[in-house]
Amino acid sequence: MAGVEIRNLSRRFGDFHAVDGVNLSIREGEFLVLLGPSGCGKTTLLRMIAGLERPTAGEILIGGERMDADVPPRARGIAMVFQSYALYPHRTVFRNIAFPLEAAGLPRNVIDQKVRWAAELFGITRYLDRYPRQLSGGERQRVALCRALVRDPKVFLLDEPLANLDAKLRNTARDELKRFQRQIKRTTVYVTHDQVEAMGLGDRIAVMDRGKVRQIGTPHEVYEDPVDTFVATFVGQPPMNLIALHDGRLLGFRPENFLPRDHFPAGERVRPLGFAVRRVEYLGSDRYVYGTVTDPGAGDATVIAKLPVTVGTAIPDGETLPFAVPERALCYFDAATGARRRS
């Protein structure tokens, strides 16, 4: 078992900085999620750890050992699961899982034993004689995980392994994945653009944008305490509301903290804001209210309020209602740089 240490790592494609001076310390046994929009460099970073992509500059250490650019993927002690699963279409499930073991030159009986053990773990024993094209998306994903597991890697690298599953399956697959990682306690780097996956799976999340890591922290830290407007608006669904104050600051608050004024107890310190309601969306467990904030200290800004069903207040379209945000839930950002301010 081993952690991964990334120092000042960069990758340029011509003038484009895909990964731009990233420093990252992934602890032994940790589940770290690289989260960011497409093109932010998260996959390139993962591929550099795997040895599939050459860094332009910087260092990668796996288990304390320096991985120079010419250390091939097979010598890095890593296993990778691809978004498409990248199963070998002409080989049966058994021979897919056996492939890395065959490549390592293990004797046949050991291969057989290891494949069956891994297949057992993922509940795919009855598919061993099938071909990948005869399996469903979820089953293929498990085969891919199995193939990664049998190599007994120090580090798992997962590139959006749930992205090709349908929404229904994704929840159970996420749960399985997390339980599996807890069970084998192996360092895991997981790439995704889906912040729900990131929040649900990661021990820590590294939020990336334009080749740089913007913030690293627990899901809680990243959500409650974003370091800048990018993280604030990328994490969270719907995103954090931002309104420009007249003094060059941005005021940020989460939609679920923006509630009718009378909902807060009298003693709680709140920031009152007028809310001109444009439209209400009923979503079953929540109501999303779209409208404009009217406040003497701020310009007009479109915001969203997320009201749980427990808030029964009637919200008629087109009216301006007294809303408020608790002061503990307010974030301030610099309007020019987007960076977080303490006040």
Next chain:
Amino acid sequence: MLLRRRDRRQAALVTISTTRRRSFADREDILGAAMLAPALAYVILLVGVPFVLAIVLSFSTATAGSLSFGWAGFSNYAAILGDPIFRRALGNTAIVTIGSQVLVVVLATAAAQVFRAAFHGKRTARFVLLLPWAVPVSLAAIAWTWIFDSTFSVINWTLKVTGLLHGWLYWLGEPGLALVAIIIVQAWRIFPFATVIVLAGLASLPQDVMEAAIVDGAGFWRRLFQIELPLLLPVVAVAVLFGVVYTATDLGVVYILTGGGPANTTHVLPTLAFQRGIQGADLGQGAAIAVFLLPFLIVVAIAMLRLARHTEVGAK
């Protein structure tokens, strides 16, 4: 039924536009037939008719010298099957076809690997590679007769200078060597085309599957033989299918290189058919020889296409 529904839909569209009359371009039934007609005429007149004619001729006693047409039944086929020269030509056709295609598959796969890598002058090299395919068969074969010439052979000269050869090779003068020469030229001719097909196949292989194999620790040869080639099989099968048909039906190379000689030992079916049917004026027997290979080629084509479909990968 389907067409009528479509027409109605179009009629609805037309009411919106200014003209209500259906123009010629709206009449899909007529338009379709009109546009297919030239291609259909080409196939029927230049492929279908000669083909049927060849089959009819192979059952006749027709000769080039007269207009008489007598029914011969299977006697032409019986005659050629009893003829040692025909049997030799049949064997030669098989040897040349299989030999050259084995060579082509190996060379084309290797060349495709080379051309996949990035190197200086790749464009020029690719252009040069494609040349043999673009050169007219006759011109190429004449160039090769010089390479294999009994006195001036470049191959012999090179082997002599490097000390590898102590006697002298009469390339086109000995039946065995002549067949080797024919195989070399046929392979040389088909190989560029096969390389291009294999290159296209390589480009279409899913990139992440290849990378998964790298991560899984497979070295170059394991990746080549256990991942790449099996995935390329359908594409290679198509290349081989074309190669087999081109080689087995080719007249030019053998005709110019050896003319079927020495002593009728290097004939292939097309050259023998030409010799018997056109030069020897026995149209019936010539046609029988020419048609003889057809069932085999059809079987090969079906087998290859089935192989291609069977191994086709449903990656997603």
